Amino acid sequence: MDFSWMAWTLPTALFFLAIALMLVGMGVWEYVSPGGNPRVGVLRFETTRGDRLFVSLLGSAFIHLAWLGLVGANLWWALALSAIYAIGVFRYV
């Protein structure tokens, strides 16, 4: 099957692979510890671990965009900031 029309590149393939691995990881986590671990965090409403992953990914996208627009094209610091943000979300939200 020819997927050249999708214009794949190594960085984008790695990006989607990382997202897929996260989803698989969440599936395994749910299998090991069912129920989604709902709790009320700093945002004062109930979130499951799936919600927390969604908030982490969406927030990371905006961190990258903000970094790109305000600082520059070197996104490694944005990635590091996103990782810290995601840890914060999973810990406190």
Next chain:
Amino acid sequence: MEKTWNNKAWFMVLPVLVLVAFSAVIPLMTVVNYSVQDTFGNNEFFWAGTDWFLDVLESDRFWDALTRNLIFSAIILAIEIPLGIVIALNMPKKGIGVPICLVLMALPLLIPWNVVGTIWQVFGRVDIGLLGRTLATLGINYNYVQNPLDAWVTLIIMDVWHWTSLVVLLCYAGLVSIPDAYYQAAKIDGASRWSVFRYIQLPKMKRVLLIAFLLRFMDSFMIYTEPFVVTGGGPGNSTTFLSIDLVKMAIGQFDLGPAAALSIIYFLIILLLSWIFYTVMTTSDAQG
């Protein structure tokens, strides 16, 4: 009845997953791939990194279109939601009036978007349109082709005409599901019309209002066909929303890379705003 757990039931979800993959995931992946490359056609691509995202974020064109989109959605929601509630409250609950009202309300929803645009494009024309001619006869200087304010007013009235029915039908569905006992209890307590609305009807409509709010926000934020047919984004760029700008960029200019970057940013904004609205409204629903 006792609930049984059968993990094989998950296989029933597979057809949906396949459909979503073909209709959403694969196109989204392709757009992401395009957003970091440049192409001149012939299936040849050149790595561009984050250049297109930077171009979009630094362009006034993007921020102006985004501002127009946000203002348009805010006006639409501010008009359609209250108006839909008022009409639903005044619709008959019994008798021959019910089917008549429901059919009348459903009619605008059945008309395709481009036809709605064409109707209003002709309706508003100063030379032949009923609205345009009538306003001109009354001495009102109305011309949606030349005046940005007139173009905005036309688009807003058109959207209200087209989509308020959706809010009405959703609210009406919420209202008819309220048992008569609630109204009888309110009558015994001597509740005012406002109290009945505030403490019985509004809480019962909350869920359908959430759906109406989200649907109308997402639709109005992604609006394309009607303004494109009526104004084509003009006069000037006064009604160029993000979707119109996106099509101009992708198809008019064949700038697929910048258009893909704009698509992703556009998608992220819709995702964020929808999530905020959904969370705020479901949280307040759970608390109250």
